Amino acid sequence: MRWLVLSLALLMPALAQTFEVASGEARYRVKEELLQVGITDAVGTTKAVQGRVTLQGGRVSGEFVVDLRELRSDQAHRDNYLRQNTLQTDRFPTATFRPKEVKGLPNPLPQSGKASIQVVGDLTLRDVTQEVAWEGEAEFRGQEVRVFLKTEFPFERFRLVQPRVPVVLGVENRIRLEVDLLLRRR
Template sequence: MFLLVAAVLLVTACRQESPATALPPSSGAATTPVAGPPGLATSPTPTPTATSLPQNATPKDQVTPTPGSQTSASKPGRIVLELATGTEARYRVKEQLARLNLPTDAVGATNRVEGKITLNANNAIVAAGSRLVVDLRTLQSDESRRDSYIRQTTIMAFLYPLAEFVPSKVMGLQSPLPTSGTATFQVVGDMTIHGVTKPLTWEVSASFGEQEINGQATTSFRFQDFNMTIPRVFSVLSVEDSIRLEIDFRFHRTDASL
């Protein structure tokens, strides 16, 4: 009896100490992982990309330029002064005639004067657009014999028919060019007579309007400055070695944008 009770206790103790044994896997079954929904396991997380606008689309905040908006601040323009009808050029030379007791002025004039002067907004002369020309062949005085002598001998108009002045600078005139009132100032440039070019300064007095400028310009030089000889004829006792040039001008004014 004692032996039977001991055997029962021994068996019970062994069952309590032995761990549970897992069932061996079936020999024909392969271990297969449980698959999730299609595409979740292998698809990478998409990277955000910038979406470009269609070529014909305009963003809401983009400003579309208005035609002409880039030139809203207009540039200063040029002013073109063109000689108009009524302009006359003259020379004056003091002479002593044999038949007179006192010296007098020999005066020859022509209205064959052409050209223009171009100024920028600061009254600076634009050389490429500025030139004045006088046709010396048309000079006339009160004495035809004098005219013939001067054309043929003094200025040699058959070789040098034109006198040309190319202005380069205006001095003493306010800027911008006035459209009213009067002013005196100087114009400097190169004068060409008898095939010789020399710098010359003109004294100018002018009255200004919206579309016209009227006035007179004068200058003086000696015969020898332009390689000319003083006239010598039997009816003239003496001729002063000074030639005064005068231009009574009428300029038509045009304002042009750059």
């Protein structure tokens, strides 16, 4: 009987654990230089984030989807320009991330505490898919995990064209993406 209990205890970390997005926010940040304002961060956010992830041993699978049509900044003109030109949300309404690997995640997952993590996977923007590494932190709270991750890349990595409009003197060739997710165990 003792060997059965020991065998089950050893198998527990290998059992699959699935988490769904309970709430979340995705953001972009791009430095821009505006006429009569100077250098500032353009920030757009959306809470239209869905997804789930399954962890089993050292493997990860799942998908996260962000509705790009819901991105909002402090400027409606910027938002319209991004939707129509840069992101072309009429043809490509979502961004999708499919994780392939999570580094730094404790196994088994703790009931509390924090861990620095790196998540590697495939990000699809418009019709381009590239492998991207996200850096951040996971905070464990019983059946929930709050995850904050960020990554950055140049516009051309996803064949995006830097915005060029008269009131914008320049846009840095660096897009920073951030996600803040509350994942709940299913």
